[in-house]
Amino acid sequence: MSIVETTSRQFRERQKDFFDMADKGQKVVIKRGNKQAYVLTPVSGDDLYFTPEMVQRIKESRQQIKAGKGIVIKTKEELDTYFDTL
Structure with a gap:
């Protein structure tokens, strides 16, 4: 190549x-x-971007954000605390 x-x-x-x-x-x-x-790089139909599952996950995530179910992290300390919970 x-x-x-x-x-x-x-x-x-x-x-x-x-x-x-x-x-x-x-x-x-x-x-x-x-x-x-x-x-x-050419993108094929097999790539993650175009799977029906990924499209559905994105739609669900948008709905969760609109419903106020997202996590807001404003500081480094909040980010560290969030990562510690994972």
């Missing part, structure tokens, strides 16, 4: 080409300046 590196500007100009490369199994790395980089 080959690795193709590009800049964010080149990616914007030639998106179709880079998507085609990723579809063919090439690893496409998009650099954003000197500090950040991203990998372009």
Whole structure:
């Protein structure tokens, strides 16, 4: 598998080409300046994002938040205490 590196500007100009490369199994790395980089990866139907179970869990979570059943953590100490209870 080959690795193709590009800049964010080149990616914007030639998106179709880079998507085609990723579809063919090439690893496409998009650099954003000197500090950040991203990998372009095709998502398949088997990925967690699209399972009916995950969609249902997200809907249930949204309903719980609307009902006020979420946990609000505002400080590091509250976060530490929460983790200690797990």
